[in-house]
Amino acid sequence: METLYLCIVIFLFVLAVFDLMVGVSNDAVNFLQSAVGAKAASFKTVLFIAGTGIFIGAALSNGMMDIARHGIYQPQHFYFAEIMCILLAVMLTDVVLLDVFNTMGMPTSTTVSMVFELLGGTFALALIKVYGSDTLDLGDLINTDKALSVIMAIFVSVAIAFFFGMLVQWLARIVFTFNYKKRMKYSIGLFGGIAATSIIYFMLIKGLKDSSFMTADNKHWIQENTGMLICCFFVFFTILMQVLHWCKVNVFKVVVLLGTFALALAFAGNDLVNFIGIPLAGYSSFVDFTANGAGTGPDGFLMSSLLGPAKTPWYFLFGAGAIMVYALYTSKKAHNVIKTSVDLARQDEGEENFGSTPMARTLVRFSRTLSTGISRVMPESSKRWIDTRFRKDEAIIADGAAFDLVRASVNLVLAGLLIALGTSLKLPLSTTYVTFMVAMGTSLADRAWGRDSAVFRITGVLSVIGGWFITAGAAFTICFFVAMVIHFGGTFAIIALIGLAIFSLIRSQVTYKKRKAKEKGNETIKQLMQSNDNAEILELLRKHTREELVKVLAFTEENFERTATAFLHENLRGLRRAMGSVKFEKQLVKQMKRTGTLAMCRLDNNTVLEKGLYYYQGNDFASELVYSVGRLCEPCLEHIDNNFRPLDTIQKGEFADVTEGITYLLQNCRHKIENNDYEGMENEVRKANELNGQLSHLKREELQRIQSQSGSIKVSMVYLTMVQEAQNVVTYTINLIKVSRKFQMPE
Template sequence: METFYLFIVIFLFILAIFDLVVGVSNDAVNFLNSALGAKAAPTRLILGIAALGIFVGAALSNGMMDIARHGIYQPEHFYFSEIMCILLAVMLTDVVLLDVFNSLGMPTSTTVSMVFELLGGTFALSIIKIIGDHTLNFGDLLNTDKALSVILAIFVSVAIAFFFGTIVQYISRIIFSFNYKKTSKYFAGIFGGLATTAIIYFILIKGIKDTPFLPDNYKNWINENTSFLVSCCIIGFTILMQFFYWLRINVFKIVVLLGTFALALAFAGNDLVNFIGVPLAGFSSYMDITSQPGTVNPDTYLMTSLMGSAKTPWYFLIASGTIMVIALFTSRKAQNVVKTSLDLSRQEEGEEAFGTSPVARVIVRVSSNMASSIQNVIPTKAKQWIDSRFNQDEVILKEGAAFDLIRASVNLVLGSLLIALGTSLKLPLSTTYVAFMVAMGTSLADRAWGRESAVYRITGVLSVIGGWFITAGAAFFICFFVTLIIHYGGFVAIIILIALAIFLLIRSQFAFNKKLAQQKGNPTVTKLMSTHDTDEALTLLRKHTREELSGILDTAANTFDHTVTAFMSESYRGLRKTMNRIDDEKIHLKQVKRIGTLGVAHLDNNTAIEKGLYYYQGNDFISEIIYSIGRICEPCLEHTDNNFNPLHSDQKEEFTHIASGITALLQDCKKIIEENDYSRFDDFIKTANSLINSLSQLKRSELRRIQGQKGSLKVSMVYLTMIQEAQNVVAYTINLIKVSRKFQDITNPVE
């Protein structure tokens, strides 16, 4: 039996390694987002500073380990075997759940997942224990007061972070404006001094009392002289930052890099418990039971020892820090999560990662009305002065940056303050929630959510927040059931669950790699949105148009072919899948149009007028092709769903032949546009016109059938719709290739 539990402890630590990797992949967004978004330094330097912060934070994180020992459950009422059951269920659930969210690119909370997993596992065994012993109640088994305070702290931090992010950024922008170089000579030193002092105070002074490396007499001296140290830091760092400014060193870059270090430190200090706290609790439990004299029954030995504070060996902390740093430098999923946060907070408009939602539209509408009412009260001169501080035409952005250094500084300093404050109070605030909501608050204050992008950004924020609640619910219920399975299934259930977890992790990695290959960047759009050269913008817009049109035409050819094939074979499932794909493509078309409109805005007036018309016409024609195919698929789907008579064999034969020609025409159009080679333009037009004539003959033949009252009227109706919309597909394809040639400025003779 001792060997069995030793195996569980070893496996807990193996899971902890995976958890550290997926945890860093998820939480890297918290401390990398601002520095990478502002392009404050080379990526390697930013990662190096973050790595240093993680090492220091890991050393200071010892005090947080108590959450996993007795923060949620009351260990004095649980037996050793029950505690190990809960801890194993928590780790199995956690590593898979976090990996799923990382693969989706959604930042979620490792703290929330751990807390709710512990709640779910403890709740499962509490029910079993209460049923077996009526003298017990949930208050005896669950640390309800602590659990409630932790949960409230986590979710209240969301509102607090967003509120203070908005307020502090608004004040900062009023002081510095977007052209912060004008006002830096007055405020750079003060801002840098206050920011640095705040970081030193909350991160080092507040956190240092828990580190195992500092002697007690030093800790006592720091606690007794805190006010003196803070005063010295304010004066000293203000002078130092002002001196840096006089040396033409960018003070805001220093603040951003220092803030990156601070937030990475706060992350490790606050969140390390989420990754190794549970395995360490299991290790401590195992060491306790094996140290007892004689043979101890794990099913009757109460874990009172977990009531004491954790004394984590330093080598566990250093090893954890090393694994986290390696994961930070190597994880592609971390980059995926960072991208989501940057897309929602960038200053300039561009390709939006999320669509719109009814809730977001209502929020934008109500907010716009409230803003209009407030603006009517503000005096005109005051309003003009405030608007001058938010003049985005003066924004100082490095090439490819999502926002400027002022906002990056506020994100990092304010985020680290809030998280470190929670750490000092032994409340495991979610670094993800705080950092993300601070970033959203600062972007709102910076007017990055304009009327053209607000509904997309809010939808994205709501999607991320919704994912947080899903995390909480999923963590609770999955761990609840996993705990029950382990409790009743024993060793066999553990082996099966371990195999399932490994399978899910491997499948998730393959799915992520596939998704990554599909998304492998669209650098054209990124360059287009950041360029200020109109000639380069036109070149990039033409390239982007070729890429998108060829992709959509390929989809059109496939969906048209699948629609006809599925209808001929009366495959309801095939038509349903095709209809879903058409609906997805309609959503994609809206995104393409929006990006194209933003791209046209980067052109000069003359070029925009001359080429913009062709661009918009091309978008309209490609949209009509997709919509026409949808108008073929929809009645075919309804016809098949109702189990009406199929097409007559003559109808199938004549339409199948022409349908193959239309599919080939769409593929040919795709190839011409993709290769930007219109030398076969005249032959293409002749082929297309021939198809239109053939479809007209089919229509006349079918009308004669109807007049002769041959065949089913319902079949004739759907068949005529297919012919008419197929004609539209060909006609719009002709128009598309004509305007595409003009937009690409190909000098072939005009037809």
């Protein structure tokens, strides 16, 4: 029996390695977003500074793992076997759940996930124990205070961080404006002093409060002399920053990099429990059981020892720090999560990653109404003066950066202050929530959310916030059922769940790689938006257009054939899949149009006049292809879903023949655009004319059947719609390849 539990402990540590890697992938956005978004230094430099902060924070952490030992459950009422069941369920759930969020590029809270997984697993075992006991109730087994405080912290941190991010950034922009280099002769020293003092205070209060050298005497001395320390730091750093400014050093970069280091340090020092707390609790339980529980067995040995605090051995801390740094440098998913936050906060218009939702549209309308009301009562002179402080055309933004150094500095300083304040007030604020919402508030204050992008940005923010709540619910529910399965299924269930977790992680990696391969086309548009050479921009736009049109034709080919085949064989599932694909493709086409319009704006006037019409015509024909497939699929789906009479044998044979020809035409046109080779295009034009003639003949034949009343009206209606939309597909396809040739070929 001991061998089984030893294997479980070893597996917990193996999962901890994965958890550290996926956890860092998720939380990297907390401390990298501002430095990466403002390009305060090269990406390698930012990673080095953050990695140093992570390693030092992990190494200096004293490893107090109280939340994993007795923060949620009351261990004195649980037996060793039950504790191991809970801990294994938590780790299996945590690794998979965080990996899913990372794959989607959505930042979430590792603290919330761990707390609610512990709560779900404990609740499952507690129900079983209460059912079989006359003396215990749920209040004896579960400590719900911690979970409730985390739920409250979600609301508190989201609202406070967003509001103060908006307010402080507005004030900072009033002081410095977008052309900050002209207005920081003496104010920069004061700003740098406040910022550096805030960051140091944050490091002492939050980042190093549980470090090994922070004895009770040291903490007491810092608490007693906090005011004096802040004053000394403020005077010192104000003078230092002013001197650095006179020495031509960019103080904003210093503040951003110092803030990055501080947040990384605090993350590693305080969030380490989220990743290795569970396996260390399991290890401690196993050591206690093997030493004292031999006579009672795993189902009779109570785990009262977990009530006491435990210090983590230094080699666990060093190992965890090394793994976290490795994950930070190598994880592509970490870069994906950072991209989500940076894109939502960027100053410029660009490709939006989120669509539009009713909630976002309502919020935008409300904000516009409120803004209009305030504008009416504000004096014109005040409005003009404020507008002079927010001239975005004067913004000093590094090449390829999403926003400037002023905003990056405010993001880091304010996030650090709010987290330190929450810690001092014993509020369990989440670093993820605070840093993300501060960044969203500062971007709103900077007028980065214009009328053309606000609804998409708000949708993105709401999606991320919704993901945080989903994390809590999913963590609780999944862990509840996993703990139940392990408890009742025993060894067989453990092996099956471990295999399922491994399969899920592997499948996630494969899916992620496939998705990234599909997104390679985005690299072309990124290069295009960064280029200033008109000839290069035109070539990149031609390449990007080919990539997008090939995707549309591939979609049309696949879903036209799927719809026709599914309808002829009365396959309802196939029609529903096609309809779902159409809805998704419509969003992609809208996004393609927005991106292409932004790209066209970078061409000179002559090129736009010469090639612009062909480009927009190509986009319109691509859109019509997608909508034609939708108009074809919708009546077919309704017909089959209502169990109406199918097509007769003659109709099926006629349409099956023409479907094969249309699919072949789509395939040939796709290959020509993909290879940028339009030689022999006359063959496709001739084939299209033949297909249209054939479809017109089918239409006349069906009208004659209707006239003679030889068939069902419902069947005839859907059949005529199919023929008409098939004609549209042929026409739009051949028009698309014609305008594509005109756009791609040099004059």
